[in-house]
Amino acid sequence: MRDMRIETGMITQASGSCRVSIDGGTDVLVGVKVEVASIEPDANAPGDDGDVAVGEEGVEEGVAGRDRDRGRIACTVECSPSATRVFDPRDVEEMSNEFSQLLERVLNGPHGGIDLKALCIVPGSTCWVLNIDALVLDYGGNLLDAIFLAIRGALHNTRIPRATVEYSDGHVEFEIADEETEIVKGWEDVPVGVTMNKIGSRHIVDATPIEELCAAARLTVAVNRRGNVCAVQKGGKGGIEPSLLAEMVQSSKHVGSALLERIDAALRQEVERIERREDPVGFRH
Template identity: 25%
Template sequence: MQTMSDQAAAFRAVHPLAFTQHFLAEGVRPDGRRTLKSRRVHASASNLSSANGSALVRLGHTLVVAAVQAEPVTPAESEPARGRAVVTLEIAATSSVGGAAAIKGSGAAGRLEREQAATLELLQRTVSNNLVDLDSICIESGRAVWLLHCDVCVVEHDGNVLDAAMLAMTCAMQDVRLPSVQLEERDGLAPRLVVQQEEAIALPPPRPLFSLSFGVIGGHLVADPSAEEEVLCTTTFSVLFFEDGAFAGLHKPGGAPLPKPLADSAISAAKEKLPALVGVCLACQRTAAHESLQR
């Protein structure tokens, strides 16, 4: 004989939208959160000794790791004194959503690929325009600049990868220490790069961009949607703010049109959440700086 909990679980599996809407009508969600309540977020830096900078972010059960490797390269002829930064994004096949997409086939895999592409596009734009002053990572104009490889890996995907990935990338970039490099001239030979690890320096202070994401389920606005909720959303979008509270825009890569009242509510809710997210980033930065001094 089925218990009430068994019946609820069966209804949730067969009719997930109706199940979720039943909760949303009461202002709560199946996981117990209020509609505009975000999950707990934690960030730590300097997790990978082999990287020039790294960070780990947990957002609920979503887990993202970012690592930055610095490589001296010859600059582009068109920008002889400008460094480069390249972002890659991987969603591990062993993550819950990655594994589910592989099992469910092309439909789920296609949705995951679109999400990954949209997230990567924003991450790349952010690192190039906000997180790194590319002119400051020039070693010697026309001869050598730094190329920063930022690899972002979603180890566990339980929704809202963008917010976790953006924070992980930001903390990893703030953790970067570049070794002092000099070009040593040699008679009849190409100059040699001499790296002095003991003189590693931080990147110039960036202007971080913070993402706070929302979804719409049956006309209800929900903050920080889980993976289960994202599948039910008619649209998802992210509100972008700078650290000082300046509004940077909405990132909405597709989905149904977003009514203005819902957009306004999301912007207001995001602005209230921003100080806590900035605080997580600053605490991560302070801890990493302290640990760097101890090494």
């Protein structure tokens, strides 16, 4: 993989932020804004839509019922005009929607890492919502993987105000502290994305724009720090043979585990850099 550079705390008005740039052009800025919101009314009536989800223990549970005591994450991916010169505007819109939906499914899913229950303030009533906005500043290939990395860095940098809940005479009141903050619980379990592009009968990682144009299909695998596969999404018009698919997943797990070690080491250096007010650091994979 190409060299990467990471820097956190870029946006002063955000609850957390991170910028990731890849040698060769790709540059992504992610900001996280936390806000208090009502738990959606549909979440108070389990089973209304008939959807089910498989929990960590393999038991099916109503999605609506599960969300009554959990916060949620909203993701938006946008591209700046300067980053989209090589794309048709329609393709940019489709790509942004695809990436936004994938990120929301992963981060709100059972293996997204974030402790969604810790984002609940008053069960069935009020919760924290993490609004994650990713802005593509420049494009040089391997865009989705860079966004995953920037989200992990931004969540590491995010601080949530401490909420105090009081119960009195059947009423519930909560107060948001002005100074006290908490980290996002579970950020360290947020997966990174590893995209493998199929060219001919083989596959490559960290594709450049030209390599992406040569690829018949791509496979994005979300891998957490335990080496577990959290999500898989296939893209491109070509097919992937079952044997090659298994090989691509295994390669993604290997690359993802190594990448997580390096980005977490870079984040630790970034904390030290901020304390010393020094220039950003990079990390090599």
